[in-house]
Amino acid sequence: MRVRTRYQYQRIAQDYKRHVGYWVIIDARKTNYTLTRLGITASRHYGMAVDRNHFKRIVREAFRLCRDKLQSGFDLNIKPRQTARKAKPADIQAELLKFLACLK
16 A cells, blocks of 8 residues: 555656645545555655654554545655644644545
8 A cells, every 4th residue: 555666656756636735745646556555755855864754654644544535546645844743643634635535
C-alpha cells in the first residue's frame, strides 16, 4: 500500500491533481490498481531527521485511520508544509478526506 520506487514517484509527478492545504500538499494520480497507495516526501528543507520522521508517522497514522473511506485506485504523494510541525493525525486525516472527496 506504499509508493516505494523512484519510478512510481516520477509517474505521480507526470500527471497529478494537486491540493495545497493548510498542513500538507497532496499530489494524486489515478491508477488502475484496486488500492490507494501512499507516498511521503519530506526533504531536509522541512527540518531535521526527527521532524521528518515524526511527520511521516502522523501521515501514516492518518492514512491508516481513513483508509476505508478513501476512493480506490489512486497513488498519493504527501508533502509537508511548515505548519505541519504542529499537526495531529486528525488534522492530516481531515485534509486527506477533503481532497479525495473533491476527486469524485
